[in-house]
Amino acid sequence: MEDGLADVNRFQPILAFGIRLWEDRWVTSATSFLADYRYCPHCATPLTPAEKGGRMRMVCPACGFIHYRNPTVGVAAVILDDGNVLLGRRSQSSSYPGAWCIPCGHVEWDEDIREAARRECLEETGLEVSVGEVIAVHSNFHNPAQHTVGVWFRCKIIGGALQAGDDLDRVAWFSLDDLPQPLAFPTDELVLDQLR
Numbered sequence: 001m002e003d004g005l006a007d008v009n010r011f012q013p014i015l016a017f018g019i020r021l022w023e024d025r026w027v028t029s030a031t032s033f034l035a036d037y038r039y040c041p042h043c044a045t046p047l048t049p050a051e052k053g054g055r056m057r058m059v060c061p062a063c064g065f066i067h068y069r070n071p072t073v074g075v076a077a078v079i080l081d082d083g084n085v086l087l088g089r090r091s092q093s094s095s096y097p098g099a100w101c102i103p104c105g106h107v108e109w110d111e112d113i114r115e116a117a118r119r120e121c122l123e124e125t126g127l128e129v130s131v132g133e134v135i136a137v138h139s140n141f142h143n144p145a146q147h148t149v150g151v152w153f154r155c156k157i158i159g160g161a162l163q164a165g166d167d168l169d170r171v172a173w174f175s176l177d178d179l180p181q182p183l184a185f186p187t188d189e190l191v192l193d194q195l196r
Ligand SMILES: [Zn+2]
Pocket: 040, 041, 042, 043, 044, 045, 060, 061, 062, 063, 064, 065
């Protein structure tokens, strides 16, 4: 028994070194695809991987914070007029510059989702809209660093004047059979196919 313990003690530094190497490697790979947080956002302790709720997640050993990495919610305003759809071209200072998209944006923390669609549409197109039914819901995986769930609403113009703003530098109507290229988002293509 004591001999066995002595053996374990002798090998412990090697074992610990091996575990540390393995952990470092694990943490490095985990932080690259599991988490964008390396430190606890509440107490600044380095996060470590642990299984929580059936998945490996980054957790804080000091305060118990668990980094549940969830997609954010995006909204898009689909405005149709006599077979034409309103699209915007993304400005040079936005993501996907020069590519076209259905006017869209993110829902703020304390914002109702339909209010977000109304606000984004006004900011990007200058148009006041009423927000109608949901046309489509899709998961967006095109950006590995930021997954989102998008909700596309049918919107009706009730005021304002067409004027590109915010992330867009141009807004224009296009026939569903003659869309501009490139489109910024694969899921916009799904929705436009659905409308055709
Ligand atoms: Zn913490």
